[in-house]
Amino acid sequence: MVDERAGGKHTNSSISRRRFTLAVVIASIAAAFGSLLSFLKVLAPKQKGGGYVSTIKPRDRLVYARGSNTGNYINISSLNTGDAVLAYPEGKTSNPANLVQLIKLDEKVYKSPTHLNLTDQGLVAYSAICTHLGCTVSWVENRKTPDTSYTECFCHNSIFDPTRGAKVLGGPAPIPLAQIGVKVRDDGTLIFTSGFTGPIGPQV
Amino acid sequence: MVFKWLDERLELREFKDHFLSKTFPAHPTFLLGEIALFSFITLVVTGVFLGFLYEPSSKMVALFGAMVPAAYASVVRIDLLPMGMIIRRIHHWSAMIMIAAILAHLMRVYFTASYRKPRELNWLVGLGLWTITMGGAFTGYLLPYSKFSVTATSIAYYIAKSVPWIGGWISRLLFAGTFPSDGTVPRFFFIHVMLIPIALIGLIGLHMLILVKQKHTEPISNKSKKEADGGRRLIGIPIWPEQAAISVSFYFFLLFVVVLIATYIPLNPIETYGPPSPGTPVMRPDWYFLIVYGFLKLIPGDLSFSILGGKITPETIGGVIFPTFTIAVLALIPFLDRVKEPQNYMANPLHRPFMTSFGVGGGIFLGMLVVAGYIDVLHIAPQRMLVYTIVASIGAWGISYALLRLYNKKRKGGG
Numbered sequence: 001m002v003d004e005r006a007g008g009k010h011t012n013s014s015i016s017r018r019r020f021t022l023a024v025v026i027a028s029i030a031a032a033f034g035s036l037l038s039f040l041k042v043l044a045p046k047q048k049g050g051g052y053v054s055t056i057k058p059r060d061r062l063v064y065a066r067g068s069n070t071g072n073y074i075n076i077s078s079l080n081t082g083d084a085v086l087a088y089p090e091g092k093t094s095n096p097a098n099l100v101q102l103i104k105l106d107e108k109v110y111k112s113p114t115h116l117n118l119t120d121q122g123l124v125a126y127s128a129i130c131t132h133l134g135c136t137v138s139w140v141e142n143r144k145t146p147d148t149s150y151t152e153c154f155c156h157n158s159i160f161d162p163t164r165g166a167k168v169l170g171g172p173a174p175i176p177l178a179q180i181g182v183k184v185r186d187d188g189t190l191i192f193t194s195g196f197t198g199p200i201g202p203q204v
Numbered sequence: 205m206v207f208k209w210l211d212e213r214l215e216l217r218e219f220k221d222h223f224l225s226k227t228f229p230a231h232p233t234f235l236l237g238e239i240a241l242f243s244f245i246t247l248v249v250t251g252v253f254l255g256f257l258y259e260p261s262s263k264m265v266a267l268f269g270a271m272v273p274a275a276y277a278s279v280v281r282i283d284l285l286p287m288g289m290i291i292r293r294i295h296h297w298s299a300m301i302m303i304a305a306i307l308a309h310l311m312r313v314y315f316t317a318s319y320r321k322p323r324e325l326n327w328l329v330g331l332g333l334w335t336i337t338m339g340g341a342f343t344g345y346l347l348p349y350s351k352f353s354v355t356a357t358s359i360a361y362y363i364a365k366s367v368p369w370i371g372g373w374i375s376r377l378l379f380a381g382t383f384p385s386d387g388t389v390p391r392f393f394f395i396h397v398m399l400i401p402i403a404l405i406g407l408i409g410l411h412m413l414i415l416v417k418q419k420h421t422e423p424i425s426n427k428s429k430k431e432a433d434g435g436r437r438l439i440g441i442p443i444w445p446e447q448a449a450i451s452v453s454f455y456f457f458l459l460f461v462v463v464l465i466a467t468y469i470p471l472n473p474i475e476t477y478g479p480p481s482p483g484t485p486v487m488r489p490d491w492y493f494l495i496v497y498g499f500l501k502l503i504p505g506d507l508s509f510s511i512l513g514g515k516i517t518p519e520t521i522g523g524v525i526f527p528t529f530t531i532a533v534l535a536l537i538p539f540l541d542r543v544k545e546p547q548n549y550m551a552n553p554l555h556r557p558f559m560t561s562f563g564v565g566g567g568i569f570l571g572m573l574v575v576a577g578y579i580d581v582l583h584i585a586p587q588r589m590l591v592y593t594i595v596a597s598i599g600a601w602g603i604s605y606a607l608l609r610l611y612n613k614k615r616k617g618g619g
Contacts, residue, residue: 044377045387065482086482099482128482132505133359133519135484154486155359156501157580171586172505172518204366204517 052097052129052201056180060089062125062190065099075188076121079104082146084139084162086128089192097200100180101128101137101151102190103162109147113165118181118194125192126151126166126177127200132158134202137177151177174203224444229422231550233316235454236309240333242455243302244404246462250295251397257282260393262349262386272479275349275389279474293466299341301462303492306334310534314563316550317541318421324538326414329407331535336403341492343396349389350474355484357392358383363523368514384480424549488577498576499526502590530570555615557608565601572596 062074065086074087084103092098107122114124128136135155142149150169151160158171166177181194211217228234259278267277283289310330313319319327346357361383364375380387419438422430426439441447477485489497500522508517516525541559553560572593575582579589 040377043380044373045381046376051382088482096482133362133500135355135359136482138484138486154484154580155355156497157586158505168505172500172503174505174508174517202362202365204362204371204519 052134053095054097054127054196054200055092055095056089056098056100056192056195058181058191058193058195060092060192062087062100062102062182062192063090063093064088065093073189074102076104076123076184076190077188079123080146081106081122082141082143082149084141084149084151086136087125087190096129097127099128099136100125101139101177102182103139103151105147105149105163109163111164113167113176114163115165115179115181115197118179118197120183123182123184123190124162125180125182126160126162127180127196128177129201130155130158130173131175131177131199131201131203132156132171132173175199220444223416224442224448226416226443227438227440228443228447229420229426229438229440231423233312234420236305236312238451238454239305239458240302240309241408242458243298243305243462244408245455246298246459247295247302248401250291250298251401253291254282254295255397257285257288258347258393260347260390262384262389270479273349273389275347276474276479279348279350283475290463290466293469293471294462296344296471297462297466297469299337299344300490300492303334303337303341306330306337307492310334311563311567314537315553315560316421317547317553317556317559318550319538320541320543320547320551321538322418322546323414323421326411326418327538328535329411329414331531333404333407333411335531336400336407338492340396340400340404341490343392343400345490346389346392347396348472348474349480350472350477351480351483351485352472352474352477352487354384354480355487356489357388360523363519366517366519367524368511368516368520371520419548421548421550424552427549491574494574494577495570496523496527496573498573498579501579502573502576502586502593504586554608554611557605557612561601561605561608564604565597568600569593569597 064070064072064074065088067085071093073090074085079085079102081104084101087100087102089098102123102125104122105124107119110116110119110124118124130137130153132153133155135153137151137153137158137160140150140152147163149162151162151166152158153160153171153173156172158173159169160166160173160177161169165179168174168176175198178196178198178200180192180196182190183193184190207216257278259274261274263274264271265274265277266272267280272280279292281288282292313327313330342360346353357379361375361379364378365371367374376382378391379385380391420440422438422440429439441450488494500519503518503522505518507521508515510516553563572589576586576589576593579586584592
């Protein structure tokens with residue numbers, strides 16, 4: 001009798017013991033992995049800048065961003081109608097958010113929503129960072145009719161109309177490139193006159 | 205002599221009798237998986253060479269009087285070594301060939317329905333191998349840290365960041381902070397040379413183990429021979445020595461072809477791209493990313509909507525949701541196309557109108573997305589290309605289905 005009861009008890013307790021062991025194993029694994037979650041935070045460092053933040057200030061002077069003249073002042077006399085160059089504010093060339101595309105077209109072609117007060121002698125400047133996925137935009141020049149030249153991002157073929165506030169003409173870009181004010185100084189070199197008119201960089 | 209010495213200690217004869225005398229069914233398409241495996245071996249060997257000389261850092265150093273990222277400088281130095289550039293090209297070409305072979309192998313398994321019971325698990329392992337190989341290709345892209353690498357990776361960074369709710373965290377985890385920043389290259393290097401090879405070796409081992417356990421599917425032509433024989437045994441050639449001789453000579457022939465290609469066809473000329481600088485060149489990713497690249501070009505820019513406080517953008521749809529969806533559909537196939545009895549023969553694709561036409565339509569769809577990667581060269585408007593893509597893939601599906609139905613009706617009627 002006693003033996004039987006003990007045996008019965010033993011059977012019962014062995015099942016619950018197995019369950020208990022299983023619960024302990026699962027709990028320990030869960031606890032260990034739970035503690036690992038804190039490592040994930042270490043592995044994903046906090047954002048430093050928070051995307052594209054321009055440091056251009058009015059009166060900053062424009063310099064060439066690429067080519068053999070890199071770092072030299074841009075002079076209006078070296079730009080023909082239909083030309084476009086990539087420019088940085090002087091001394092702030094390590095921040096890609098400061099990169100602008102400076103375009104020279106006939107003064108009369110600019111229409112709304114271009115901010116005409118931010119243009120000068122046919123010069124207009126837009127952020128050169130595509131609003132799609134952050135590639136640098138390029139200039140597609142039409143030599144015969146310079147005013148039909150346009151800005152294109154060669155990564156996914158977003159096309160922007162420089163005469164209409166860099167409106168998106170085609171491709172995946174969600175918003176226009178932001179405009180920034182430029183002005184010609186007496187010596188022909190250029191300065192910025194404002195900040196960007198809208199958000200710059202990839203809109204994600 | 206050597207065999208005897210080893211056999212006395214390791215009992216190799218048992219292994220030889222059990223494993224090496226196994227039969228491997230012969231069919232030309234069974235070599236596709238081997239091409240992928242052999243390319244991986246080449247990748248490991250050339251990767252060891254490159255790993256010894258590469259410097260995983262994007263800190264600026266002097267190279268011939270100019271300041272460039274250390275990673276870029278070290279790759280330029282590798283290119284200047286005797287045979288250095290060839291080794292790098294062999295590495296890159298092998299990756300392209302490996303992915304091509306994986307896809308061809310996947311198509312072979314799909315169209316011959318070799319994924320059916322009992323081989324569902326190995327189908328899933330295969331999909332895992334494909335995904336991880338793509339991860340290897342992607343992380344390898346950045347390492348030379350040229351203008352091209354940085355632009356391509358930057359695009360991927362913003363795609364990761366565009367994922368709703370968790371995108372910011374995922375992108376910072378994957379790229380070790382924002383991109384570009386100095387954390388990214390070491391992290392990608394470690395993933396590329398450590399995590400991905402280990403995962404691939406493990407999964408390749410599993411793939412092979414399951415294959416050996418379940419035995420290879422056989423050509424349907426073996427069926428009558430086997431029934432005449434009355435046996436359950438596979439018909440084919442023994443692993444040792446016949447299949448081994450074929451495989452070894454096949455490997456070295458493949459290596460010969462890859463070296464020839466790498467010698468004459470330049471690939472990823474980082475000296476031409478130069479170190480990262482303002483301005484983006486006209487660029488296209490390697491062919492296996494053209495599908496996603498083409499999709500990103502086709503999808504309209506204003507196709508974004510918000511749910512539960514998260515914004516679903518076209519970048520998320522094209523770069524994350526679409527590839528995940530494709531893999532998920534493939535993963536579900538063996539569980540949708542179910543059979544009761546285990547199948548050990550390859551099916552004839554012509555006898556399976558629905559699955560075959562679905563595969564044809566899907567293949568045409570992915571092919572059209574590759575073409576969409578070239579719309580700027582072909583001068584086709586994205587909206588028009590989108591219509592072409594949809595019409596071509598659904599058309600191919602419908603037409604091939606109708607033709608196969610007709611064929612089978614005739615076949616059954618005639619028989």
